Amino acid sequence: MATVIRMPQLAAGGAEAAIQTWLVSTGDTVSVGQPLAEIETEKAVVGYESEVEGVFAGAVVEAGAAAAVGAPIAVVAAPGEELDAALAQAGIAPAGGDAVLAEPEEAGPEPADDAPAKAEPMPTARAQPEPSMTGSGESKRLFASPLVRRLAKEHGVDLAALKGTGPNGRIVRRDLEAHLATAETQPAQAAPAAGPAAAASAPVETAEYTDLPHTGMRRAIARRLTESVTTIPQFQVVADCRVDELLDLRKRINEQADASVSVNDLIVKAVAGAMQDVPDANAIWTDAATRRFSGVDIGIAVAVPGGLLTPVVRGVERLSLGQVALATRDLAERAREGRLKQHELEGGSFAVSNLGMYGTREFTAIINPPHSGILAVGAAQRRPVVADGTLGAASVMTVTLSADHRVLDGALAAKWLAAFVRRIESPLSILL
Template sequence: MAEVINMPRLSDTMEEGVVAKWLKQKGDKVEEGDILAEIETDKATMEFESFSEGTLLYIGIEEGEGAPVDSLLAIIGEEGEDISDLINGNGNGKSSDSSEEETEEPKEDSSADSSEENSEASAEIPEGVEVVTMPRLSDTMEEGTVASWLKKEGDKVEEGDILAEIETDKATMEFESFYSGTLLHIGIAEGEGAPVDSLLAIIGPEGTDVSGILSGGTPKAKSTSSSKEESSSKEETTEAQQEETTSNTGDRIFASPLAKKMAEEKGINLQNVKGSGENGRIVKKDIENFKPSEKSSTATSAKEETKKEAPKAAQTYVPAGEESFDEIKNSQMRKTIAKRLSESKYSAPHYYLTIEVDMENAIASRKQINEMPDVRVSFNDMVIKASAMALRKHPQVNSQWTADSMKIAKHINMGVAVAVDEGLVVPVLKFADQMSMTQIGGNVKELAGKARNKKLQPKEMEGSTFTVSNLGMFGITEFTSIINQPNSAILSVGAIVEKPVVKNGAIQVGNTMKLTLACDHRTVDGATGAQFLQTLKTYLENPVTMLA
């Protein structure tokens, strides 16, 4: 009778195997212990031997192809045997039907439960009671964290009083009450977060019963505890298995698993057995036909004595320590940075253009400007001004991509990336092309100060059409940035570096700065981005042109 051979599970974590090589072909005779194939697991490539005898009637997985564990690998049987039923057979119909029947009942129960919960949640709010929900304090806010409560349960609240400080994805902001009364209930404790429109607090007349409002449901903690118990039991099982497992080291001997097992049962040293299989591999019949000789036993004993007499190798130093982590809860700002930058990186096809700018004239011009009383201009201010003017000449870079159209902004609002303790914020300079370098410097300084003190308002971080990110002050000479969507481009500004340059055929000391433009290829083609950088380079190398 034909034997079905499935893809074996050759490691504890193996879920799929790849047939690296078949050592037997369809129609070949197969003996018990013969190597059928080499199978690549998630950890190594291993030889897979046959536990059946007969003819290889069918190969289910070709060389180089993979399949899940327990997939049909091969069929071994008598030559000429009909195996069509085994190849086309399917025994999973009943289990799938039963699983469908089993899943129908919970659905009915869950629908009944949900209807009960909806009826409870729809309880009427007592007269004079106001339910305060988590507000949306920025256009991108989806979740908020209560940094601190300035009112406690039972406190009197007047309209305009500050209830709490709420941490959004961009800043920590004060949240004021629009109602007067008594703070009857606090729905979100300090340090905890909740989605927008979640129950934040209840305000109403003193002594009002609000239990009907709160009966919408309580969080269940059972699943957490049960999962912990399951994980701990799994860990104990794993540890027990690891303790039971031992390893033997020694010279590599090529033998089939069946031959090794038989040799162990008979007390035969495989080093004394000559293999008759492929490449001298020891197979089942070699163990069955093995006859020990005096020469082999003498050689074995001599080898064992040599091993005993050999001096012990010097032990290598193995450092000991405890692996540990400090777990820091993600702030709303950090969560939003992760979400928005991931969306930008994987939705917008980024490409990068880098240009090197001669900063000699810019250095000289800045020095002259800063000699004027009450004037302070930075190189970053010059870059922002030059970028704004270059955008006016290349409006395609000042654009946004939407599903139906491409929007080219007629206004120029420059986003300026500012690093804060918890991450990154981008305050916006509105109509930056209309500002002088001095005005740009003053506005950037003011907005950066607000950002670091968490005083930025949402409107001060909205509406950018282009962004500048500068890491030159940290000595970074060149880097790439992720586009701050819905912008189509972001400019990365490196440090000014003193180095040898060639001017008029002679080598001399110069000062250069590298600018890298990240572009969204959906809106900005390579030539457009390159032309923008050329214009920007012209402005920076000749700052007087920005005053025209």
């Protein structure tokens, strides 16, 4: 008996995901645990493994297209079962020798093509009906996923004008993105003249522009950080750290141990040490309680093509400096290559965002929910300092702590930041 493979929920709260690549072809034998596809969520590309054995009868959702969680994405036939029979059983019909999906029904009844559009409350406006594709004297459904319909509506694109490249002429996301990328900028239409004064007004010239469709990652960043600044009462605490001893320690470690320890690795270890010094800061807010952690899991902000990811290093307090260096480098590399697993992006109570490599003196970072804090790290710069009444110069690094006031009050945040600065300025304590 054929098995319908459905889109799994790979991310907590995720409503849909996209097939990035199918790793099997129609007719291939598949076994339990065999990778079938790479699926893109809002934050990561996740490998999906088969839970059944049999013969891959066909993909329901082609590579590059999105589907809602729980929607059919493929069919696996039982061993010895005819592929056409398996497809027919799953509601899929072969066309030209290749399997194509019969268009799934949308949730809820659709109005008849000739049904009048509902009137909006405003008497002068009327809702536009869903675009339809017309054939020879008979209208038929437009094959497009809910995601494509939503994106088309946001960009003001009439889907009827697009030619779908998916199965059965289905319009997929890449069709819409290609249309948006190649569309020529249309000049704004002049408003009707209201009189002699309006006719005398010169037309307003605007610069040419290109609309770049939002990626899933960009939408996730927009949603989560908007949620952060609108629901989390955030405040900042700033401190300067003298880092000459830290930089010298890093140099000696890398020379003597043939290692590759970065300043950021030392900062991550110092954050973990400060959490142990001030355990009340190692907590997050939940609706029911303040959740305090015994271990220290720290998110590392990583710039990736098209956005930002924050993979989490687990149990930093138990790791040596070398282990932290290996873990952060591995997570950062796989983040840039799109190979992180979803669980590597979840959890933790705190994050570090370092822009020092760009020469940024200082900045403020936004808390990434559900974390209760994030440390923004600036560049180490030579600055004038006064020590024992004598003016001199030192390498100074400015750090800014953004804290969730529901979890950390001002005094607690200041206490934690002071503990962090002590460890940075006495770097041997980081190694203990």
